Amino acid sequence: MFNTLITDDNTQLAYHHADGAQPGVMFLGGFKSDMTGSKATALEAHCMQHDVAFTRFDYLGHGASSGNFTDGTIGQWAQNAIAILDDITAGPQILVGSSMGGWLMLLAALARPQRVAGLIGIAAAPDFTERLLWAQMNEQQRHELMEEGVYYAPSCYGEDCYPITRKLIEEGRNHLLLESDIAIHCPIRLIHGMSDPDVPWQLSTQLAEKLMSDDVDVQLIKSGDHRMSQPENLSLLCDTLDALRRKL
Numbered sequence: 001m002f003n004t005l006i007t008d009d010n011t012q013l014a015y016h017h018a019d020g021a022q023p024g025v026m027f028l029g030g031f032k033s034d035m036t037g038s039k040a041t042a043l044e045a046h047c048m049q050h051d052v053a054f055t056r057f058d059y060l061g062h063g064a065s066s067g068n069f070t071d072g073t074i075g076q077w078a079q080n081a082i083a084i085l086d087d088i089t090a091g092p093q094i095l096v097g098s099s100m101g102g103w104l105m106l107l108a109a110l111a112r113p114q115r116v117a118g119l120i121g122i123a124a125a126p127d128f129t130e131r132l133l134w135a136q137m138n139e140q141q142r143h144e145l146m147e148e149g150v151y152y153a154p155s156c157y158g159e160d161c162y163p164i165t166r167k168l169i170e171e172g173r174n175h176l177l178l179e180s181d182i183a184i185h186c187p188i189r190l191i192h193g194m195s196d197p198d199v200p201w202q203l204s205t206q207l208a209e210k211l212m213s214d215d216v217d218v219q220l221i222k223s224g225d226h227r228m229s230q231p232e233n234l235s236l237l238c239d240t241l242d243a244l245r246r247k248l
Contacts (some may be wrong), residue, residue: 002015002035003015005084005087005088007079007080008083011060011067013057013059013066013083013084014035014057014058014065015055015056015088016044016055016056016057017053017055018044018047018048018054018055020047020050020051020052020053021051021052022053022090022091023092023093023118023248024053024054024089024091024092024093024094025053025055025094026054026055026084026085026094027040027043027054027055027096028095028096028097028101028105028108029058029059029098030099031099031125031128032069032162033099034058034064035056035057035058035064036063038229039096039227039229040056042237043096043238044056046238050242052245055093057084057088059076059077059080060072060080069163070150070163072168073167073168074104074107074129074172074174074175075171075175076171078104078107078175081104082108082112085116086115092115092116092117094244094245094248095108095116095118095120096119096120096122096237096241097119097120097124098121098122098123099122099125099128099199099226100128101122101124102123102124102125103124103128103177105121105124106119106124106177107175110182110183110184113184113186116184116186117186118186118187118189118244118248119186119187119188120189120191120237120241120244121188121191121192122191122228122237123192123193123196123199123228124192124203124204125198126203126207127176127178128199129168129169129172129173130173131203132198132199133164133168133169145164145166149165149166150165151163152164178207181210181211182207182210182212183212184211184212185214187213187216187244187247188208188213188215189216189217189244191219191221191228191236192204192218192220192224193220193221193224193233194223195222196225196226197226199226201220204218204220205218219240221233221236
């Protein structure tokens, strides 16, 4: 079961929240992922076991939330995350962002520095619309995207092709972070699999260099893939969260 937050633009965001000790934990999923994924549910179970507040949710066009996926943009989804942070959570939060969620957690931390106590990125993918989607398209694919407004990219996971919209690429350029220093000063932990076929692990080291925080750790998992959902990966994630909460 889930609850619904209706935002100012009438988007219905599905979420699940449990009260508990602070700092609470808020999970931000990846591109075309939803809040029922293994990382979100494993973190929730871990937090419930330790009486820690936990929140997971779906962006517009994802999972149980309203809207069409192709209407979404980085700015829209970041505003969804900020709405959940503002209206559903209370007190300081540790944001845990997976893939695209790693970009959105950074945007949320920049928008609400007083609310964000720490960050954990799992294969964090800031600027992925430009560095990983647009940069890797050939001329024919770019032409299709610009002329048709959408390009259908193949999935690596046996799923249907997923749509990349012109609006996603162009609007994403308003939120690029890696071209300059990132004024986030809280403790940050970045976990990345070195066998990730989707988001190169070097993106996490580049992000670490740009973050202005003095407390940034990068942990590389040689056998880790993009999803980082194997039991040992989930245990590492929970251990990282516990260590960060103790530090805070």
